[in-house]
Amino acid sequence: MSEKKATREAYGEALAEFGGQYDIIVLDADLSKSTKTDTFKKKYPERFINCGIAEGNMMAVAAGIASTGKIVFASTFAMFAAGRAFEQIRNSIAYPGLNVKIGATHAGISIGEDGASHQSVEDISLMRTIPNMVVISPADAFESRGAVLAAIKHNGPVYLRFGRLAVPYINDSSYKFELGKGVTLREGSDITIIATGLMVKQALDAGEVLAGEGINARVINIHTIKPIDKEIIIKVARETGAIVTAEEHSIYGGLGSAVAEVISENCPVKMKRVGINDKFGKSGKPLPLLEEYGLTAENIAVNARKLLNK
């Protein structure tokens, strides 16, 4: 399928779609046109609250609203949600276990031209350490819609990670999102590529490249990074004996780390992590940036060959 859509677009559409059925309140910090919460705002203006450029306050306001029994989505860029407002999320939302969904858009380096100050490659790591927090990183528009609905249905805090860049569909309208369940997208027995977010498409492409060389790579999409699907990770470790992870995030603390934690305690196998290698991003067009930082199908394939000594 050649169609593309940014996961942030799908997020805004999902809020508008489910806003009729569910009593959700949407908060934004002066970025509604970018986070796409304006799609909800246009439909339900009375349930949209602009908090202005004050993310810390927004997260704690969200907690207060949620304490009265409402489902609250609070949106801003991933950098200012997980980064700037980390402590408000930890202490005012997660510690009391309140029903706030953090819709964090513009995650990763693929936001492009804005540069390192806005390129969050630490957010999965930060959010994953907070007790009670669910962390979801959807791979395409359909998965984003499913993730929003799952977040609405889950009672408690959820961190949703969306991107700015239009990304290809890997699912279709029949897709059923299951919170906490990894998805096998390609069968294979030689090695497994475990990916999240926009790297899932790169993982599938890498699978194709490797197949052409006689390497049968299994491809797993881990959309829910916490709670992580231990079962599927242990299974692929046992069955394929080698794992490459791929994420648009630091190799420290994100998907790669989460997978390493599971296999090192349960079924140690050889592993490589494809991600941002302890660096800040920089300005540039999204695709050349992804290439420069090694977030490509080719680099996944390179790492797979290294693991298999091929």
Place this chain on the structure above:
Amino acid sequence: MNNKELMLTAYKVRRHVLDAVHSAGSGHPGGSLSICEILSLLYFEEMKNLDTQNPGNPERDRFVLSKGHCSPALYGVLAEKGFFPKSNIMKFRQIDGILQGHPSLKDVPGVDMSTGSLGQGISTACGMALSAKLDNKDYRVYCVMGDGETEEGQVWEATMFAAHYKLDNLCAILDYNGLQIDGNIADVMSPIPLDEKFRAFNWNVIYVDAHDFDSLRDGFAKARACKGKPSILIAKSIKGKGVSFMENQAGWHGSAPNDEQYAQAISEIDAVIKELGGNI
């Protein structure tokens, strides 16, 4: 309750504060003792639809202790109100107790918001007040802040927010005792003048005496009568109020009395309780 009964309650709360921090061997007596009249009036007169059997009653007025380190006073008043047995007080800050060092809504019946990290409670109170507006409900939200706490930038984000959304169902109470851990607020990082700041942010500013029930009652009535903007009671208080050697001493912000100091403090509090006709 008449003023005498309220005062008796405030002093019973003071006794709980001392019991709590002494049994824990840590905690924050100074700022707890300064808000005992405020909390007693709120919980025994001002706040509506409180139900100890149903602490989550959706129609209730809410209270947020933004200066969460003064939890001993909140726990004291909640215990007096009957939200949980008073025996919990002696387990304050202890591993087998429910009373966390800072208020935790998941652990303590009657606590409406988990607080402790300064500046966040007032924002959560804004959220509660906004929610009432969205649902056309008439519950009110009360939030006690510290004066030192206003050094946190988030307080002013929240202050801007509350005025912008015309949260006239929000009433903040500033415990204006003039002291923070490191000394006088004017010396550490002066937020003064506070009244002019809140006025500039389009709040209704009301001056009250934190230890005088008529003054507090009048302040809350003025806040209720004010429409279209949030109100703040700037409550001039004495840190450590009621214990002679703790009064106006920054050193008692965050340290517990030893056995001897505790005995003296309790004797002072008990003398007032007896004078007011209460039982020890």
